Amino acid sequence: MDEFEEILQDFLIEAFELIEQLDQDLVELETRPDDLDLLNRIFRVAHTIKGASSFLNFDVLTHLTHHMENLLNMARHGDLVIDANVMDVILESIDLMKALLVRIRDHGEDSGLDVSGCVARLDVVANGGEAPEPVEVPIPVVQAPVVVQNSEEEPDYSTMSDAQVEAEIERLLAQKQAEAAAKRSANAEPSKPAEVEPDYANMSDAEVEAEIERLLLEKQAEAAAKRIQKTESAAPQEPVVQSVPVVVPAPQPKTEVAPVAKATPAASTTPTTPRRSEPKEEGDSKGGGVEQTIRVDVKRLDHLMNLIGELVLGKNRLIKINDDVEERYEGEAFLEELNQVVSIVSLVTTDLQIAVMKTRMLPIGKVFNKFPRMIRDLSRELNKKIELEIAGEDTELDKSIVEEIGDPLVHIIRNSCDHGIEVGDVRIAAGKTDVGTIQLKAYHEGNHIVIQIIDDGKGLDADMLKQKSIEKGIITEKEADAMSEKEAFGLIFRPGFSTAAQVTSVSGRGVGMDVVKTNIEKLNGMIDIDSEVGKGTSMKLKIPLTLAIIQALLVGVQEEYYAIPLASVLETVRINKDDIYTVENRSVMRLRDEVLSLVHIGDIFEVARVFDTSEHAYVVVLGLAESKIGLIVDTLIGQEEIVIKSLGEYLKGIEGIAGATIRGDGGVTLIVDVAALMQMAKSVKSTIGSESGETKKIGVKNSASDYCVMIVDDSKTDRTIMRKALEPLGVTLVEATDGVEALNILKQGDHFFDAMLIDIEMPRMDGYTLASEIKKYNKYKNLPLIAVTSRAGKADRMRGVESGMVEYITKPYSPEYLMNVVKRNIKFNEGL
């Protein structure tokens, strides 16, 4: 049973892979009906699936594929010309085959779907007639992908009795046998036993065994043939059959299985397009070929990616520590070695990350493949002539993104077909050819992949879009007037918007484009629309290559840091406070020829304004999908590679936060959810420019001990000398051993200091740095800082003044002098 399961799984994987290619081949076939190469490929799919399914006892599937094979075989031998009607039937049968395979995958059996209608139709077409097909008028109105309804549309079949159907099947079986024999002789494989479609029910066990044996052989031969094709992908797929359109034995002594054939392919056709990723088919060990690919469970890749994430965090941390060490032990010999190690580790980590990312990459062709078929169906359904041009289908991107991108693209392309491309008459009247073109392009641009959908249809009319939006109450008239053309195009992404005058089954329900925007935003992507009335529309989706590890811009606001996905950052600008204007309670600025609305990151994330913000601010211009906003931050820290971690179940769904990352210093930094931030920005009221009114705490001094002075010095002796000098005053004294400690004491706010005595040379943070740090706080602006140091040079004094020191005492000093300076600065006795 397990073995059976295994075979079944292999079968399903193979079958789905084959089918993926099939749709595209079929649509191509319609335009080039005499391309034998294509026909052969399609025929082989049906054949392979038939062979395997009969072995696995999926009778319904076998039955269907058998008839498909039959029809295709005729086509391939030139007995049948493939036109649109035949193609409709073939496509229908393939849809049915897919449905059956899905059923087998989900339920393990293939019953429950009615294939008889389709089979009968296949036979009718195969027998040369389109006449009995009432549905198949020159321009079919309904191409029926819904397979269950088939029997209703097939009057010919419904008039048949069961017995007749049986007879028909019998007849076809016989025909099939003859054909199979003919084919075998054509392939110069006379040793192969006759291929019959056996009735398993009537077979003895031994017969079943023999049948299995036979099928296995057949499969092996096929596999070997495939191997050969694979190794010479540009060569004709089945050279023998190709060169012989009629069913006679080929004069060439080549066979499908003989490896010799590989050396001398009958190069009678132009090279076909190289087949896309079909790793499965390479290397069946029997032929002695080395396996070039292996299948890997996605979970393992995900796990690998997580581990790499941890490694990247470690690397960031190492770099940070290296920087610190460098600063501290400048000029020491071991530094160079450390530097080397760090840079090697960082390099290898980056390479490793890229390598693992690559293993998760899939060509976008996987998604694009389904569009030719979709366009074909749509063009028949909408009665428009539409051509699809695909470029860059080899462009690769992360598996998770490939999975997400399909739906949005379907919506956009449907939309282009339905609303963009005009009907033939209109196109001709507009001076265009009657065939509309939709181009689908994919290419890399830096760390992004760009997918472009261009149609040459009627284009978007900004005024019409505005008018429509006002009618539907999506925007007000005032908003409409203020809108640029680009912003107006963006209206199509608003929920509840639909431009089609009439709602069709294809699009126009007003949900599609809204979904597109949400999905693209989920991927941190951007949408850019360009359109010209009468000329067409171009939609550009810009999507990051991967999701787990991203480049981020780190920004600071007050004492907090936030990471903004770099994918959404368009640019950063340094501005003056004066550059900010207020329009209707909203802050805006002029950025070149655009007006950009602004929001302060502190207002969004409720950051308390403790520091005095300087005259300058930085604006990070964020772009997402089609909207833009300027985010004001205090500082720009830089660009860093970050690993996205979830905040966990307890804190999930916090508005504006997409997750967290761990920085090089071990701290946690939150990642901004740009999409949510843009939403929030709409409701945040601006506080830009309004200084936070710091309540002045003027402590009433009643006694000497109400005065508080901090002594910052790394030397115990120096601290004691100062303490001794000041003790007679009776003021409260607090000691700190270096700048960092002093700053922490200040921040705790246990004491309200009236003055600070600061040594200049200290470990961790020196006096100058401490002074400038302290002066960043609004409430310490007027705190007297007194330098006490042995550095007496003029330059030192100047630096002291620059960093905000008010007095400069050089060691040694007399206790009285120190006392007087402190007294003066804390205005001692004045209040008493």
Add this chain to the structure above:
Amino acid sequence: MSEKLQQIINKQNKALVGDNQKVDEVIQLVGFIVGEEEFSIPILSIQEIIKPIGWTRVPQIPSYILGVFNLRGSVIPLIDLRARFGLPLQKHTDETRFIVMKNGDDVAGFVIDRLTEAIRMPKRDIGPAPDTISESETMIDGVGKQADRIVTILKVHKLLERNF
């Protein structure tokens, strides 16, 4: 021979049963102080106890959640139990600890004032939570009585439950 064997088996069984009863009757708790009161939680729901480390504020959440911190690569929420219980805030002291509690996949750190001790308490000494508190709302699992004090046992799953 068989009689002797039987005796030994009986004896062993007895010993086993006795052990089981003992294990069943005693639960191990870790006691800690928040504000004026002593609380405790089952030792098995504690992942680890660490000294305070830096954390990052997270916007738009109730004030009793201080933010998130990094516990060896995992981002974990940090909840101040003083604030959670509506007590006035206090500065962290040398005795302040973060207790990292887990319940299934839910993990969070809790700030407590100080640890007291590991308590082994017989089950019979544990009474139900006071009736005045509704069963579904209360964070109290029970009240343990000891010779000189009472200890409130908290429901870990309730503490780890998101309630905003």
